[in-house]
Amino acid sequence: MAEQQKIPYKIYLDEDEMPENWYNVRADMKKKPAPLLNPGTGKPMAAEELEAVFCRDLVQQELNNDDRLIPIPEEIREFYKMYRPSPLVRAYCLEKKLGTPAKIYYKFEGNNTSGSHKLNSAIAQAYYAKKQGLRGVTTETGAGQWGTALSMACAYMGLDLKVFMVKCSYEQKPFRREVMRTYGADVTPSPSMKTEVGRKMNEEFPGTTGSLGCAISEAVETAVKTPGYRYVLGSVLNQVLLHQSVIGEETMTAMDKYGVKPDIIIGCAGGGSNLGGLISPFMGRKLRGEADYDIVAVEPASCPSFTRGKFAYDFCDTGHVCPLAKMYTLGSEFIPSANHAGGLRYHGMSPILSELYDEGLMRAVSYEQTSVFQAAEEFCRCEGILPAPESSHAIRAAMDEAIRCRETGEEKTILFGLTGTGYFDMYAYQQFNDGTMTDSIPTDEELERSLAKLPVIG
Amino acid sequence: MAEQQKIPYKIYLDEDEMPENWYNVRADMKKKPAPLLNPGTGKPMAAEELEAVFCRDLVQQELNNDDRLIPIPEEIREFYKMYRPSPLVRAYCLEKKLGTPAKIYYKFEGNNTSGSHKLNSAIAQAYYAKKQGLRGVTTETGAGQWGTALSMACAYMGLDLKVFMVKCSYEQKPFRREVMRTYGADVTPSPSMKTEVGRKMNEEFPGTTGSLGCAISEAVETAVKTPGYRYVLGSVLNQVLLHQSVIGEETMTAMDKYGVKPDIIIGCAGGGSNLGGLISPFMGRKLRGEADYDIVAVEPASCPSFTRGKFAYDFCDTGHVCPLAKMYTLGSEFIPSANHAGGLRYHGMSPILSELYDEGLMRAVSYEQTSVFQAAEEFCRCEGILPAPESSHAIRAAMDEAIRCRETGEEKTILFGLTGTGYFDMYAYQQFNDGTMTDSIPTDEELERSLAKLPVIG
Numbered sequence: 001m002a003e004q005q006k007i008p009y010k011i012y013l014d015e016d017e018m019p020e021n022w023y024n025v026r027a028d029m030k031k032k033p034a035p036l037l038n039p040g041t042g043k044p045m046a047a048e049e050l051e052a053v054f055c056r057d058l059v060q061q062e063l064n065n066d067d068r069l070i071p072i073p074e075e076i077r078e079f080y081k082m083y084r085p086s087p088l089v090r091a092y093c094l095e096k097k098l099g100t101p102a103k104i105y106y107k108f109e110g111n112n113t114s115g116s117h118k119l120n121s122a123i124a125q126a127y128y129a130k131k132q133g134l135r136g137v138t139t140e141t142g143a144g145q146w147g148t149a150l151s152m153a154c155a156y157m158g159l160d161l162k163v164f165m166v167k168c169s170y171e172q173k174p175f176r177r178e179v180m181r182t183y184g185a186d187v188t189p190s191p192s193m194k195t196e197v198g199r200k201m202n203e204e205f206p207g208t209t210g211s212l213g214c215a216i217s218e219a220v221e222t223a224v225k226t227p228g229y230r231y232v233l234g235s236v237l238n239q240v241l242l243h244q245s246v247i248g249e250e251t252m253t254a255m256d257k258y259g260v261k262p263d264i265i266i267g268c269a270g271g272g273s274n275l276g277g278l279i280s281p282f283m284g285r286k287l288r289g290e291a292d293y294d295i296v297a298v299e300p301a302s303c304p305s306f307t308r309g310k311f312a313y314d315f316c317d318t319g320h321v322c323p324l325a326k327m328y329t330l331g332s333e334f335i336p337s338a339n340h341a342g343g344l345r346y347h348g349m350s351p352i353l354s355e356l357y358d359e360g361l362m363r364a365v366s367y368e369q370t371s372v373f374q375a376a377e378e379f380c381r382c383e384g385i386l387p388a389p390e391s392s393h394a395i396r397a398a399m400d401e402a403i404r405c406r407e408t409g410e411e412k413t414i415l416f417g418l419t420g421t422g423y424f425d426m427y428a429y430q431q432f433n434d435g436t437m438t439d440s441i442p443t444d445e446e447l448e449r450s451l452a453k454l455p456v457i458g
Numbered sequence: 459m460a461e462q463q464k465i466p467y468k469i470y471l472d473e474d475e476m477p478e479n480w481y482n483v484r485a486d487m488k489k490k491p492a493p494l495l496n497p498g499t500g501k502p503m504a505a506e507e508l509e510a511v512f513c514r515d516l517v518q519q520e521l522n523n524d525d526r527l528i529p530i531p532e533e534i535r536e537f538y539k540m541y542r543p544s545p546l547v548r549a550y551c552l553e554k555k556l557g558t559p560a561k562i563y564y565k566f567e568g569n570n571t572s573g574s575h576k577l578n579s580a581i582a583q584a585y586y587a588k589k590q591g592l593r594g595v596t597t598e599t600g601a602g603q604w605g606t607a608l609s610m611a612c613a614y615m616g617l618d619l620k621v622f623m624v625k626c627s628y629e630q631k632p633f634r635r636e637v638m639r640t641y642g643a644d645v646t647p648s649p650s651m652k653t654e655v656g657r658k659m660n661e662e663f664p665g666t667t668g669s670l671g672c673a674i675s676e677a678v679e680t681a682v683k684t685p686g687y688r689y690v691l692g693s694v695l696n697q698v699l700l701h702q703s704v705i706g707e708e709t710m711t712a713m714d715k716y717g718v719k720p721d722i723i724i725g726c727a728g729g730g731s732n733l734g735g736l737i738s739p740f741m742g743r744k745l746r747g748e749a750d751y752d753i754v755a756v757e758p759a760s761c762p763s764f765t766r767g768k769f770a771y772d773f774c775d776t777g778h779v780c781p782l783a784k785m786y787t788l789g790s791e792f793i794p795s796a797n798h799a800g801g802l803r804y805h806g807m808s809p810i811l812s813e814l815y816d817e818g819l820m821r822a823v824s825y826e827q828t829s830v831f832q833a834a835e836e837f838c839r840c841e842g843i844l845p846a847p848e849s850s851h852a853i854r855a856a857m858d859e860a861i862r863c864r865e866t867g868e869e870k871t872i873l874f875g876l877t878g879t880g881y882f883d884m885y886a887y888q889q890f891n892d893g894t895m896t897d898s899i900p901t902d903e904e905l906e907r908s909l910a911k912l913p914v915i916g
Contacts, residue, residue: 009473009539014466081466082467112842178884179844184839381641382613384614423573424881426632426637427633433639
């Protein structure tokens, strides 16, 4: 009780407590994540090859498996101060509502206009692009969180931005599109007629509403063909997890400050950017044998790369223009059934997290979406934050752990990542409110078919 | 420079620095705001009369012109901790972009799911309704910020809520409606067929898309006729300004802590809830002769109650079921031309602010909407927050003051209220982005016609 009294509803670090370095979990991994391969040669991609697509400094970060701390440039730290530190919230109201002895904390990354944690890496990538003297960058966006974050970062850095937005999102989420335009981004529905990949896709599948994998191919093609441009990506890559480590670093500093140690750490996982960022420094302690945590990835049952996928080299995009990555994957041609958590609808998973998962250092669970929205509704009514469908996967898992504690009487400390807000997902909430939301999971046959097409390496 | 170094980007108070009392500016006013009158008798409304419509404790607060400090109940302070203290932001990036020697601060109230400051009064009103043992409350909403805030507050307190939402908003802002529904509110487009006022309106003006004044009448009628219900309002009333004083109190504490004194204090003004809340404690110092500030209300040129209205008793609603209030008004039948700042489209103004303005203790300016959206775009690109159209009026005025400082070389300290975010206003931004936004201000003849219908009192 004395301890409870001391913990405020929201822990905000002071600016001088904010991290000055990103934490690179690879430095503490005995077995490093597998390297990206050239799809033509099957050999590891050299820095020079990667620099045709990605910014120079970011390639260095991508390949850096050794340095534990990588300094955050002053300009990025200044930008972080505009919306960070993000609050670590003690979910007193949720605990009370659930009647659980568990103590629940969440790190809330939604208090910025991009509405999610994506801004942490967007500003870093925009900074390095600017530093390299580039004119602009290209990217893809599905749910729109990454595109929004990057448009904010590029507006701040004075960098042009071309976004390929999955066509169905472009049409169903016009407001996301308008936020990007307000920040000066050029937004094109994908597949477009502006790229070879896009034209081919439109020819083969007339009327297609697009996919993330295709939008990636279009963005990469445009970056490679436009002088002064590079491609940037909001998840999956090692560099992204590095930038997102600020989430975990701030969380750890705040918890250490109040003498709190999480027993369970939970995050939703699509490509792994949020989960990887949140757990990185904690995983570091675990890898160094300094502490133990039960680390849980939560994914949608409709796109279950950890829980039903295969750990293998696969293509990152539909057009097969990107390097191959070794990751838990459902196959690059896997099309997840309709699910409103657009940010979790990627066929693969971060190579870092895939390696950690494969070694048993973390576990994974999956949920169907109506159960996820039930948790979202319960959460927003007592904690006051309307969560993104993606984030709500973590809420569901955290609530289930807290309910288990109610049954066993355990006073576990549960930490989860609340990655963002759902203000642009109200169409999904409307379906939930109207009772018309459905669930759907892939059959074993579907997964087998898709996994049969994995590339054969070496 | 030394001072600049010390001021962080965002000043967050600790929880124990949050106010324990609301500040009642009326206690320091020599001339009190005029009382509400019974439209039938022309006499001041007695507490018992008001209690037929409003909650008991709120009526006491409405009539209390004497107590300077009114304790904030423990339950409300706990709720405030879920999303308060709100940050006081030093707009370093905006200052740099404008090249101004001025120091700009803004108090940001948008970091909660309602997206605005409205929650500060919503939770107070829901609390007192619950305390009185009521079953539910009714209200109206135009832009939707107030309805959203109240639906969050009622969900938290376990209180039913019936919202009458102006029909054009109900149709144009389906996502606002869905947020309210997610929080369990019953949302009806107004005019409806559920009330006498609504049916009459639908008969007289078939196909009408409604107005705030009509929605108020419907909400009041429903409250009076439904057992266990009362009506609650998000602006204009004295009680609302009282609750919103937390904005000004936190701001003053934060500024005092860092030894900063604002020269100019700016807020947008529709009914006056945000401006009144922000300036209250500062106005108190001004009234007590302890300090002087240049206090500025910013309103849309399309609905200019301060700058072109009349200080007189008027009806608060279209159906004329509410008490009369003495205020700056454009006439209760005034229909403002289309403007995206729905929260500023009210014909009247808070009686407290009206009195202070009439005494010359503050001034007012007005802007047309395209100039307001230009400011919003410039602001969001450097400060990272996409502002609500309402809030952007204050941004426009603050930027103009800062630009004046650049010209004169004055190092003024400018404080403005950033009341909320524009995530549900992207249709307006789309018009701005597409270059199809128009301006329109009422003619003198229109205003004369509307003001000719003011009620004759005594």
